[in-house]
Amino acid sequence: MLEDMASRAPVLTATSISKSFGPARIVHDFSLSVRAGEAVALTGRNGAGKSTILRMLVGAVRPDEGRVEFEGTRMSETNATIRKGMASVIDDLDFFPDLSVVEHLDLLARAHGVPDPESIVDEVLEEVQLVPQSGQLPGTLSSGQRRRLALGTAFVRPRRLLVLDEPEQRLDVEGVAWLAARLAEERKRGLAIVFASHEPYLVGQVATRIVQVGPPTPDADAAAEPGAGVEA
Amino acid sequence: MARARRKGAKQQHQPEPQVVAPQPVVVPTDPYAEYADREWDFAWLPEEEPEVVDERALHALVKSWRHGRATRSILDVLQDAYIAIFSVAMIGAMVINVIVGSQTQSASCDTAACLNGRLLVPWGTFFAIAALAVSTARLFGPVLASAAEGFWLMEAPIGRKRILRGRLWAVVLGALVVAGLVSAGIAGIAGEPLWVVGAWAAASGLVASGLVAWSAWEQSFERVKALRVAQAVLAALAAVVLGTMVAVAAGWLHIEPPAWVRVVPWALAGLGLLMTVFFTVGAHRRLDRFARTRLTSGGSLVSGLQGAMFGLDLGLARDILVDREAIERGHVKPVPGRGLGAQALVWRDVQRLKRFPRPLIGLAGAVLAPYASDAIGLALLTPFLSAVALMFALVPTLGALRVLSRSSGLARALPFTTAQLRTATFAVPAVLALVWSLATIPAFLGVTGGLQRSPLAAVTVALACGVAGLAAAIRWQTAKPVNFAVPMMATGAGAVPPTLVFNLLRGFDVAALVSAPVLLNADPIWSLAIGVVVLVILRTGFNLEEMSEQAKEQQKLLDAEKAARAR
Numbered sequence: 001m002l003e004d005m006a007s008r009a010p011v012l013t014a015t016s017i018s019k020s021f022g023p024a025r026i027v028h029d030f031s032l033s034v035r036a037g038e039a040v041a042l043t044g045r046n047g048a049g050k051s052t053i054l055r056m057l058v059g060a061v062r063p064d065e066g067r068v069e070f071e072g073t074r075m076s077e078t079n080a081t082i083r084k085g086m087a088s089v090i091d092d093l094d095f096f097p098d099l100s101v102v103e104h105l106d107l108l109a110r111a112h113g114v115p116d117p118e119s120i121v122d123e124v125l126e127e128v129q130l131v132p133q134s135g136q137l138p139g140t141l142s143s144g145q146r147r148r149l150a151l152g153t154a155f156v157r158p159r160r161l162l163v164l165d166e167p168e169q170r171l172d173v174e175g176v177a178w179l180a181a182r183l184a185e186e187r188k189r190g191l192a193i194v195f196a197s198h199e200p201y202l203v204g205q206v207a208t209r210i211v212q213v214g215p216p217t218p219d220a221d222a223a224a225e226p227g228a229g230v231e232a
Numbered sequence: 233m234a235r236a237r238r239k240g241a242k243q244q245h246q247p248e249p250q251v252v253a254p255q256p257v258v259v260p261t262d263p264y265a266e267y268a269d270r271e272w273d274f275a276w277l278p279e280e281e282p283e284v285v286d287e288r289a290l291h292a293l294v295k296s297w298r299h300g301r302a303t304r305s306i307l308d309v310l311q312d313a314y315i316a317i318f319s320v321a322m323i324g325a326m327v328i329n330v331i332v333g334s335q336t337q338s339a340s341c342d343t344a345a346c347l348n349g350r351l352l353v354p355w356g357t358f359f360a361i362a363a364l365a366v367s368t369a370r371l372f373g374p375v376l377a378s379a380a381e382g383f384w385l386m387e388a389p390i391g392r393k394r395i396l397r398g399r400l401w402a403v404v405l406g407a408l409v410v411a412g413l414v415s416a417g418i419a420g421i422a423g424e425p426l427w428v429v430g431a432w433a434a435a436s437g438l439v440a441s442g443l444v445a446w447s448a449w450e451q452s453f454e455r456v457k458a459l460r461v462a463q464a465v466l467a468a469l470a471a472v473v474l475g476t477m478v479a480v481a482a483g484w485l486h487i488e489p490p491a492w493v494r495v496v497p498w499a500l501a502g503l504g505l506l507m508t509v510f511f512t513v514g515a516h517r518r519l520d521r522f523a524r525t526r527l528t529s530g531g532s533l534v535s536g537l538q539g540a541m542f543g544l545d546l547g548l549a550r551d552i553l554v555d556r557e558a559i560e561r562g563h564v565k566p567v568p569g570r571g572l573g574a575q576a577l578v579w580r581d582v583q584r585l586k587r588f589p590r591p592l593i594g595l596a597g598a599v600l601a602p603y604a605s606d607a608i609g610l611a612l613l614t615p616f617l618s619a620v621a622l623m624f625a626l627v628p629t630l631g632a633l634r635v636l637s638r639s640s641g642l643a644r645a646l647p648f649t650t651a652q653l654r655t656a657t658f659a660v661p662a663v664l665a666l667v668w669s670l671a672t673i674p675a676f677l678g679v680t681g682g683l684q685r686s687p688l689a690a691v692t693v694a695l696a697c698g699v700a701g702l703a704a705a706i707r708w709q710t711a712k713p714v715n716f717a718v719p720m721m722a723t724g725a726g727a728v729p730p731t732l733v734f735n736l737l738r739g740f741d742v743a744a745l746v747s748a749p750v751l752l753n754a755d756p757i758w759s760l761a762i763g764v765v766v767l768v769i770l771r772t773g774f775n776l777e778e779m780s781e782q783a784k785e786q787q788k789l790l791d792a793e794k795a796a797r798a799r
Contacts, residue, residue: 060640077644078773084647093641097558098584098631102566110569110576111646118568135566139559153645 017066048214349481376530412437442507481607606682622701669698699763708739
């Protein structure tokens, strides 16, 4: 399977990207290549630069140096072709204050031309456990429910790459277990996934490769056991 | 030295990213299992009665803390305030100049119909101010407390009356002053004699303060129904007066005001005074019973708006109000969307209008603007004023555009370019602007006493004003907030980002630019052409920062190419 994956063309490529904010160098010379069916987990301490890397990967932040490509096209946040293929849930997701939960999902599915939007919306709504809240406006949702809605927006539309920044945030224990199962299934179906996480369970269930960003955490060596629990 | 070390540490190269083998998986079981056998202790509250606190002493203590943390004396502040004083003096002089100029121009309003129509301006202003007073008071409280006060003081065993009474009086007197000044300004611009200006200023000021006091009284009972009804009735009366004014000025309706009408503003002022005294005293007596949630809810709204206004960001201020309204509503009956692709966005806007049709009332009011402006003798300014009125009417219909412009997350989730997204989100407002243009053609033909134009010129001006209003509304909703990361401009008031002041003018700048040729008596086709060009630029999301970054990138590539060739 590893050989098969290696033969596939990369969906996302980052080549020697760097980013500084003023005098602070956040990311230096970072490279990454992700293929279809591969899930890369970025781990590391708070402030190591994981979120900045993800922001550069989705085009929300332009790298000072280096290059990011999606299926061979230079990354641009406003490129419609890239927007069609890449779903992302990072910290800049906003909601329409006057559209309900289900209407958000419906709009996303229709905008992407999903032929039978209602059935996929119902399915995702059920899965993210927001059926009772389907008519609620986003401002009234709890932080966990907002997170579920954000994840729902990524699952309700077609995608070839999924970029997630700490998707386990604000999810309860069952939520993390559901998310891990869902992402593992998506990966098996051929989706390329890049995500940053502090949740060992999620990383273990989903990742085919773990990239440690910044200095390793003190217990990283103790925790690492090659190949355990992950189907590569 | 320490600073140099920190700087060095920041610039230190990060280690190369390491590829680590996947970690072992621990499937979560019951997360609380390990605490199953734990014995829980309970802590009981002490039985002693809490000590009674003197509110005045507490207030003095808070004041002392605040003064202790002050970094500048009042003299320092006053020395720095000269710029503000000069600015107020200059703006005041400009406002007075506009009023005097308008009064001179209003002298051209010498037909019986125009003069009768103009008599209704203070009436319309009065009802509009009263409706606005109720709506603002209801939105903020009107009596409010900050979140910190809610947490630290309202929980303490103290009477709230001493903390809140100053605020009650402040809002009531504030309403009196602000409403009086606005009413006087508008009556002055309409060219009314001094005694009329004074009488209506007193009426508007006292009734507004009475309504605010009534809102405070209702706040103490946590009731809003009666206030909502009053607000709707007052707004409807303002619209009726505006419509009547247009009809009278156009000569479609004739009114002969009886002599006793002169007494009405004084009677209203008397009524307002009674309301102010009665409800302020009533609310004052009930200050101890004001609910903390209602007090702090207004306080948090004010602090949010304050934050937005520090950047002079009216868009953000509006976002806060829209979010609050949505939270108050909480729930809607979901409606399935229609269409696929960009059509889905357009249909959602149609469904939004069906669900929340209030912007259509605003649009109907904006249709009256050119008729009313001509009716009160401001024909020369009518195109600009009409475009601004349309801008305000269209801003609420561009909610989707606002959300997709203020942050990139949701826009990135939709499979369209910026131009496609913007076109889809202003399609419905564009249709509304077209309807507005068609409805205002008679005004630009001069039916209410304005400039007489040929049918072709009137259609062109109406369309130009429609495009101006639409473009101004799009500019208002899509303008970027002030960038505090750019080099600052040194001013007497400290360092200021160059775009700070222009932020207040957004929308108005486009309306002025597009309507300028008509105002300068040039061929209106120029206005239409400028409007279309502005619309095209706004559609593509003209972003200077992005363009500058792209230019830098191109330069970088060029330099790399040159270096490669040199080798």
